[in-house]
Amino acid sequence: MxxxxxxxxxxxxxxxxxxxxxxxxxxxxxxxxxxxxxxPYSNAAKLKLMGNAFALNAITQLAESLTLAEKIGH
Known part of the structure; x- marks a missing residue:
């Protein structure tokens, strides 16, 4: 990027x-x-935390989906 x-x-x-x-x-x-x-600098820090949370949630969801696919044999 x-x-x-x-x-x-x-x-x-x-x-x-x-x-x-x-x-x-x-x-x-x-x-x-x-x-x-x-x-305040804290406003930018809060935006960064929200972005990090979004990315981590997306990664977690992908891992859950791959685990489910593996368990059902795909």
Missing amino acids: ANSGTLIFATVGAKSSIEKMRPYIKGIMGRDEISFEDE
């Missing part, structure tokens, strides 16, 4: 700092940005 420039960045911090980085983030390193300008 990083090599193809399709990452989505969650930026957090002072608006002035984010605006300095924005030209490099959108269009070069990534395709989009979720901005938490002038918001």
